[in-house]
Amino acid sequence: MRSYGQYCGLAKALDVIGDRWSLLIVRELMLRDAARYTDLREGLPGIATNLLADRLRELEAAGIVEREEAPPPVATALFRLTDRGRGLRDAVHALGQWGAPLMGDDFGDDEFRSHWLALPLEVYAGDRLAEAPAIAIGVHAGRENVVVELGEGRVRTRAWSDDDAPDVTLTGPPKLVIGVLIGRVALDDARGRGLKVEGDLEALRRAVGGRSVAATGR
Amino acid sequence: MRSYGQYCGLAKALDVIGDRWSLLIVRELMLRDAARYTDLREGLPGIATNLLADRLRELEAAGIVEREEAPPPVATALFRLTDRGRGLRDAVHALGQWGAPLMGDDFGDDEFRSHWLALPLEVYAGDRLAEAPAIAIGVHAGRENVVVELGEGRVRTRAWSDDDAPDVTLTGPPKLVIGVLIGRVALDDARGRGLKVEGDLEALRRAVGGRSVAATGR
DNA sequence: CGGCATCCACAGTGATACTG
DNA sequence: CAGTATCACTGTGGATGCCG
Numbered sequence: 001m002r003s004y005g006q007y008c009g010l011a012k013a014l015d016v017i018g019d020r021w022s023l024l025i026v027r028e029l030m031l032r033d034a035a036r037y038t039d040l041r042e043g044l045p046g047i048a049t050n051l052l053a054d055r056l057r058e059l060e061a062a063g064i065v066e067r068e069e070a071p072p073p074v075a076t077a078l079f080r081l082t083d084r085g086r087g088l089r090d091a092v093h094a095l096g097q098w099g100a101p102l103m104g105d106d107f108g109d110d111e112f113r114s115h116w117l118a119l120p121l122e123v124y125a126g127d128r129l130a131e132a133p134a135i136a137i138g139v140h141a142g143r144e145n146v147v148v149e150l151g152e153g154r155v156r157t158r159a160w161s162d163d164d165a166p167d168v169t170l171t172g173p174p175k176l177v178i179g180v181l182i183g184r185v186a187l188d189d190a191r192g193r194g195l196k197v198e199g200d201l202e203a204l205r206r207a208v209g210g211r212s213v214a215a216t217g218r
Numbered sequence: 219m220r221s222y223g224q225y226c227g228l229a230k231a232l233d234v235i236g237d238r239w240s241l242l243i244v245r246e247l248m249l250r251d252a253a254r255y256t257d258l259r260e261g262l263p264g265i266a267t268n269l270l271a272d273r274l275r276e277l278e279a280a281g282i283v284e285r286e287e288a289p290p291p292v293a294t295a296l297f298r299l300t301d302r303g304r305g306l307r308d309a310v311h312a313l314g315q316w317g318a319p320l321m322g323d324d325f326g327d328d329e330f331r332s333h334w335l336a337l338p339l340e341v342y343a344g345d346r347l348a349e350a351p352a353i354a355i356g357v358h359a360g361r362e363n364v365v366v367e368l369g370e371g372r373v374r375t376r377a378w379s380d381d382d383a384p385d386v387t388l389t390g391p392p393k394l395v396i397g398v399l400i401g402r403v404a405l406d407d408a409r410g411r412g413l414k415v416e417g418d419l420e421a422l423r424r425a426v427g428g429r430s431v432a433a434t435g436r
Numbered sequence: 437c438g439g440c441a442t443c444c445a446c447a448g449t450g451a452t453a454c455t456g
Numbered sequence: 457c458a459g460t461a462t463c464a465c466t467g468t469g470g471a472t473g474c475c476g
Contacts, residue, residue: 002447002468005264007325007392008334010245010310013317018238020449027228037458046223048450053459076457091316092228094309099231107225116226174225220449220466238468255439266469271440294438 001058016062017088021047021055023095026081026088029065031118031157034078045111064088093123105175112174114142117181118157121148124182125155135207137181138166138199141174148181150207168199183209219276234280235306239265239273241313244299244306247283249336249375252296263329282306311341323393330392332360335399336375339366342400343373353425355399356384356417359392366399368425386417401427 001019004011017023021044028043029035035043041052056079059065064085068078096119117139134151138160145160160166170177172195179185180195187205191197197204219237222229235241239262246261247253253261259270274297277283282303286296314337335357352369356378363378378384388395390413397403398413405423409415415422 004242005328006242006334007321007328007330008245009314009317009321009338011242011317012320013313014241016317016320018236018241020236023232023236024222024224024229027226041458046450048452049459050451050461051449054448077459087316091309091312094312095231096227098305098309099227099229099234102230102234103225103227110223110225112225116224120227256437259439264469266471267440268442268470269468 013091017059017064019055019058021051022059023088023092025052025055025059026064026085027092027096027116027119029079029081029085030089030092031115034068034080036076036078040079043113043115045113059085089122092119096120097123103175106173112142114139114144114146114174115157115159117141117146117148117174117178118155120178121150121155121181125153132207133203135168135203136164136166137204137207138164138169139177140169140171141177166199168197168201168204170204171196171198181208231309235277235282237273237276239269240277241306241310243270243273243277244282244303245310245314245334245337247297247299247303248307248310249333252286252298254294254296258297261331261333263331277303307340310337314338315341321393324391330360332357332362332364332392333375333377335359335364335366335392335396336373338396339368339373339399343371350425351421353386353421354382354384355422355425356382356387357395358387358389359395384417386415386419386422388422389414389416399426 001015003015006012017026024044024047025040028040032039032043037052037056040056041047041049044052056065056067060067063082066080066082068080070076070078100120132150134149137148137150139146139148146157147160147164147166149156149158170180172190176185176190176193176195180187180190185193187197187201187208219233221233224230235244242262242265243258246258250257250261255270255274258274259265259267262270274283274285278285281300284298284300286298288294288296318338350368352367355366355368357364357366364375365378365382365384367374367376388398390408394403394408394411394413398405398408403411405415405419405426
């Protein structure tokens with residue numbers, strides 16, 4: 001990217017991560033710890049493969065991403081955020097929060113990946129999830145199924161492997177799942193609006209709070 | 219800008235303010251309250267005039283900026299942030315803070331505008347300036363001279379008009395001025411490194427803290 | 437002078453195809 | 457799996473012109 005040539009922190013930041021797709025790649029790596037090239041492509045629907053390769057090189061050169069060449073037997077490269085890259089967390093959260101109202105009730109032609117759910121959860125984690133009891137929540141909201149683990153003030157998502165047995169399972173549209181998990185939609189309300197809950201409902205209730213502001217999904 | 223087509227807050231935010239120059243325009247408006255077209259161009263060195271016009275239209279359409287046509291005698295349009303636009307403050311702060319380490323000790327060929335100083339000041343305002351006594355500080359650090367007013371937990375900068383008589387005046391490189399104002403460089407230390415202080419030195423000392431971590435400018 | 441619109445050369449983007 | 461190569465297309469930046 002062409003530099004703005006301005007002696008200003010914001011301009012300098014945009015010189016480095018202002019390119020199209022760059023921050024979305026950071027998002028993927030924030031949510032995944034380590035990812036293969038194809039994992040990234042899967043999590044970035046719409047990106048052209050040459051752009052992904054370009055951006056990874058640029059981000060690596062900028063010290064935001066590091067590439068780890070796995071040993072010959074596996075022979076697959078892994079990408080991770082560096083400490084510097086993880087420093088973008090606040091910015092990603094702030095932008096994500098600002099953009100949240102732009103997400104409609106249904107997602108029309110938009111692509112969706114279940115692991116993206118972790119982003120809004122992280123934003124609200126500080127407020128509410130810090131002292132919540134640990135729980136594993138299976139989520140069917142997009143094409144991939146994920147397990148969201150809450151506990152110790154952390155949010156972790158991971159692919160739902162066959163031998164996973166989460167405490168409770170949620171099935172429904174992303175907006176409703178997010179609403180419940182961040183406590184903005186009351187559980188009973190969400191169930192009335194199409195959220196399917198299976199398993200230990202009481203554990204879920206304890207984790208996300210039984211009664212929050214009822215009604216509104218906004 | 220072409221939409222990412224992803225049902226994700228971050229992606230939606232970038233759909234709207236991910237275009238080149240857009241966030242820098244928001245920065246200008248954050249720092250200025252209301253600005254004329256030429257004020258914006260002055261504060262955005264390097265922007266092409268057609269791009270500025272384009273972006274202002276886009277930002278207006280997105281509900282981030284509003285245009286106010288001044289009445290016939292003045293006949294000049296004023297641009298302001300809407301509430302929605304002001305909601306970007308956290309994101310701009312986070313990105314600016316992340317980018318700060320990318321600013322070298324001198325600014326080589328970079329352009330600089332004194333009113334940009336207010337950005338890092340705002341970031342640190344919550345911590346330190348909230349209960350600091352009110353003070354007006356004249357700053358000579360770039361081509362424009364500005365008066366920085368601290369007080370009531372707010373930071374305000376404005377052009378230095380002829381009849382302004384700030385309590386104290388700072389002259390020196392931006393990095394040093396910022397360092398002193400956010401309390402990361404001790405005042406006496408900064409003076410030894412080329413910062414010129416004129417006027418009520420004690421008032422300045424009370425406002426920014428006399429002794430912070432000495433030495434390092436980083 | 438303030439606020440653009442037009443034009444053009446060129447750098448960045450995105451879809452597809454291909455490769456070790 | 458992890459990219460590179462190609463190429464049509466679009467967005468950017470610089471210059472300049474126009475108009476109240």
